[in-house]
Amino acid sequence: MKAWQFVETNEPLVLNEVPEPVPGAGEVIIAVQACGLCHSDVTYMTHPGTKAAMPYTPMTLGHETAGVISAVGPGVTGWQVGDRVGVCPSGKGFPGFFTPGGFADKQLVHVEDLARVPDGLDISLGAVATDAGMTSYHALVVRGGLTADMSVGVIGMGGLGQIATRVAVLKGADVHVAEPKRDLWPLAESLGAAGLVADAADWKGRDFDLVVDYAGFDTAARAIDAVRPGGTVVTVGIGAPEFTIPSQALLWNKNLIGSIGGTVADIEDLYAMMTAGDLAPAYEEIGFDEVQRGLERLEAAQVTGRLVARFGS
Missing domain, CATH: 3.40.50.720 (NAD(P)-binding Rossmann-like Domain)
Known part of the structure; x- marks a missing residue:
């Protein structure tokens, strides 16, 4: 499968061919359908301490993921293939930094980090709520x-x-x-x-x-x-x-x-507001092949709202 990966500080992400993940106990595989681009991604790519802090490189970035469960590991209950989910980026896995993130066809996720995307909610909004939404909500409502x-x-x-x-x-x-x-x-x-x-x-x-x-x-x-x-x-x-x-x-x-990050509960509160039509954040969709160019636009302050890469099945 394809994945956009961090290889070296102050260098563009590299589109690599990587093995498909296999779920272990308490894990699922998500077929990624949408992944938001974040200023944190730019920070990871440019900060001099990033590479030393990552457990290994190349590392697949992307921490604002939503998609559909395509496989479940042993012992997983309450989730099944076909469920639409978002991924909490500040939970157990810390995807896109300590574990592979969502700039890929598929992503391995701990079940503790799953938020259920309601039927009818656009999957791009499902992605936006997982970081941009969660982080802003947690700072305002929980910490504030x-x-x-x-x-x-x-x-x-x-x-x-x-x-x-x-x-x-x-x-x-x-x-x-x-x-x-x-x-x-x-x-x-x-x-x-x-x-x-x-x-x-x-x-x-x-x-x-x-x-x-x-x-x-x-x-x-x-x-x-x-x-x-x-x-x-x-x-x-x-x-x-x-x-x-x-x-x-x-x-x-x-x-x-x-304040940094948030919880699955924060994400699901936002999903409820979005589903009701009360909250409709501005976002722009791009293709999977445009991820690196999108990050360059973010760094140059050429984006209003949120960029979301749409791909997958």
């Missing part, structure tokens, strides 16, 4: 403790920020967005954002209950200035490898926490 009476700031209207904005609106929060690209403002408004600024610095003294930073540059310090005493800032984005927070900014009992 979102409730309906909160005033919320969302920094960044990339793939994650768009989903978070809509989820926060659906859960009854008063949502405001900071996004420098003004061509994305109509999208934020269509998702239900009550206010927009180009720079989160304009929120200083705004006294939000919660701000979630999906950008990750110098935006965390601006987010701290935007929350009330006792409020919370959740950092998710990794646009820069480090940032500085003035110590005095935190002294008013403000909370700064990080």
